[in-house]
Amino acid sequence: xxxxxxxxxxxxxxxxxxxxxxxxxxxxxxxxxxxxxxxxxxxxxxxxxxxxxxxxxxxxxxxxxxxxxxxxxxxxxxxxxxxxxxxxxxxxxxxxxxxxxxxxxxxxxxxxxxxxxxxxxxxxxxxxxxxxxxxxxxxxxxxxxxxxxxxxxxxxxxxxxxxxxxxxxxxxxxxxxxxxxxxxxxxxxxxxxxxxxxxxxxxxxxxxxxxxxxxxxxxxxxxxxxxxxxxxxxxxxxxxxxxxxxxxxxxxxxxxxxxxxxxxxxxxxxxxxxxxxxxxxxxxxxxxxxxxxx
Numbered sequence: 001x002x003x004x005x006x007x008x009x010x011x012x013x014x015x016x017x018x019x020x021x022x023x024x025x026x027x028x029x030x031x032x033x034x035x036x037x038x039x040x041x042x043x044x045x046x047x048x049x050x051x052x053x054x055x056x057x058x059x060x061x062x063x064x065x066x067x068x069x070x071x072x073x074x075x076x077x078x079x080x081x082x083x084x085x086x087x088x089x090x091x092x093x094x095x096x097x098x099x100x101x102x103x104x105x106x107x108x109x110x111x112x113x114x115x116x117x118x119x120x121x122x123x124x125x126x127x128x129x130x131x132x133x134x135x136x137x138x139x140x141x142x143x144x145x146x147x148x149x150x151x152x153x154x155x156x157x158x159x160x161x162x163x164x165x166x167x168x169x170x171x172x173x174x175x176x177x178x179x180x181x182x183x184x185x186x187x188x189x190x191x192x193x194x195x196x197x198x199x200x201x202x203x204x205x206x207x208x209x210x211x212x213x214x215x216x217x218x219x220x221x222x223x224x225x226x227x228x229x230x231x232x233x234x235x236x237x238x239x240x241x242x243x244x245x246x247x248x249x250x251x252x253x254x255x256x257x258x259x260x261x262x263x264x265x266x267x268x269x270x271x272x273x274x275x276x277x278x279x280x281x282x283x284x285x286x287x288x289x290x291x292x293x294x
Contacts, residue, residue, distance in 0.1 A: 021069030227271030
């Protein structure tokens with residue numbers, strides 16, 4: 001009696017082998033700076049388990065997209081010495097995968113991990129920008145005593161001189177508002193995605209040649225993704241997010257990505273299944289639109 005391989009999408013060995021795979025899945029089950037509901041440390045494992053129920057055939061493109069290979073790496077477990085030390089560990093792990101020429105897809109855990117991942121990716125990919133799908137601006141200079149908080153992650157990315165294009169933002173502090181106003185930093189709010197028919201091209205036009213995609217699952221409305229630490233009403237829907245990713249894949253070179261802040265809820269796999277399918281959809285958009293940039 002055979003059993004399904006315990007990796008992302010449940011792929012058989014030829015397609016899950018790290019040496020030949022184009023894509024590499026890194027789990028970072030870390031949530032030590034979470035300031036509301038804890039539990040996103042369980043997100044990566046739940047996403048991988050749910051991914052094994054995702055159909056490999058994509059109805060939009062009429063084909064499967066696992067053939068380039070998707071390897072699932074061993075999880076990177078928390079460094080309890082502190083957030084700065086954990087940031088260094090994530091950077092080191094991500095740098096190796098990027099140096100090996102893989103397209104790194106990281107599963108969080110909390111959103112603080114993104115700044116270390118971007119720092120690793122920018123070592124190889126110049127002219128990098130970040131497409132941030134999120135409910136929150138995450139632009140505090142520090143939060144609860146650390147600059148490596150989930151609430152400060154995009155501020156750290158900006159410190160690296162990497163442009164950020166935020167989409168779906170609908171909740172931030174007065175200090176963040178003042179920072180954005182002072183620096184002429186204008187997110188595309190969730191409200192704007194409903195009122196401005198050109199919001200997708202506005203976002204894509206603001207991105208540089210190479211793009212890192214970070215998807216905080218709370219960027220989607222909690223009607224679609226209730227399993228997250230800080231669910232915010234008024235978010236994006238599945239088609240808004242996937243249309244944005246498709247447009248980005250068609251016009252720019254997406255080089256790495258993460259999906260963070262999935263908090264598994266007892267008795268429901270809704271959010272982690274959505275996250276797993278969203279990752280596979282991102283791969284489909286990248287592979288399905290490679291010819292459009294040639």
